[in-house]
Amino acid sequence: QTLLAAQKKLDQLSPNVKAIVADEIKMYMIQDEAPLAVDWSGEAAEMLAGNSHLHYVVPREGSNLWFDNLVIPKTAQHTKAIYAFLNFMSQPDNAAQNATYIGYATPNKRAKARLPRAIRNDRQFYPDEQTLRHLQVYRDLSPTKVELYNDRYLEFKMHH
Template sequence: MKRLLIVAAGILLICLGLATGSDALQKSSGDTGDKVLNLYNWGDYIDPALIAKFQKETGYHVNVETFDSNEAMYTKVQQGGTSYDITVPSDYMVAKMKQSHLLLPIDKSKLTGMNNYGSAYLNKSFDPGNKYSLPYFWGTLGIIYNDQYIKPGSIKHWNQLWNRKYRDQIMLIDSARDIMGMSLIADGNSVNITNTQQLLSAKNRLVRLSPNVKAIVADEIKMYMADGEAPLAVDWSGEAAEMMSQNSHLHYVVPTEGSNMWFDNLVIPKTAKHFKAIYKFLNFMSQPQNAAQNAEYIGYSTPNTAAYHLLPKATQADQQFYPKDSVLKRLQVYKNLSPQKVEQYNDLYLEFKMHH
């Protein structure tokens, strides 16, 4: 989701054996007779080798168009100009799209891999019973620390970030819902709270954190942490994996009192036309070996338990990305709040940023 490194803005077409360019997507998507699948995905969010494998196995050509935010994807689907067959919204956006009648229900009778998904990753609040979505990847929000400055194993709680000894040492990912959520959890509240007083309390807590905040940044946070620019950061697990691959002194921690658990999901937008291709693709991506290959390429956590058991033992044992059940139970999924509440979250977060 927004947690991703977007390697290409705008449109990326993976057209093996197809004409390139947006015209090819527009043309093919308008004809239900074509053996094509139009996938609308985040940038670099599927192993290209799997696209090639799917095309070879099924004879369906896959057109991939990319987006860089849930909101951009929502707008494009809502406009209905292009017949996308599958797209990949995050948790709260599944609920919003469902509310706006932009999704088609998934016909479970046509699925062959549902048993491969772990129960911990199904039946979430944004889509009870997984009527409209299949989980694609998941992850958490947590704390990254550099063991050259911070004693290994010493960071376990959100509240530790407020310690005065970390003055001007913390980088925060620039995300209103996540940083407000971190403060709400530190206050012992839900990340989906709508009570104005509790939200004000969370904002005031963030203001007290300001002296410790070195910078509030977006994608650059990965580069800064990999280069050892700061001892501490708050960011998503997938971003953390990328930083850690570049700097062996970095570690990722999900605080014991809980955090956000996010999901990206495969859904069928109302624009879909190629239903045979859609179900072939959903079943293909649910196969354990394919899901495992995709997880190794992307670096995020797979909800496919059968695929998890095919991953390298070191990956399976890595509690930073596959936490124990005791930690999983404390993770919270964001709900799709009303536009008024989303605006309130954003406004309070902006007030905190102005203090920084």
């Protein structure tokens, strides 16, 4: 029922949608061809670098909380090298350099403390506790649910 309500809301908003795209959204936003987009924070950082009029906003009402992860596949053969790399990337100076370079927030508190003040205090990318309390981690859905969501999304895209 919630999914149907969401689909109805998307259908109502459809006349305002310029495009349903992935990487192309950066061009639209940088060139002021679209006034609003939903995207990941690191992608937004790249857009902000290309257009000083843009802002990245995490809605106080809520949004999703997501994570990029470095993982070791079960089939990995060079685990010693992998652990060395993970340990290297986790060192505060390296994690801070990586966060600055890629534009994604770091969860590493010691790395965050090493970031330039302008970055670590930027509420666009490091929201306050009140905002964080309203964020949710997506739940893993069953294959049946994923198929249902995909079907609804494809319907929306086809009618757009």
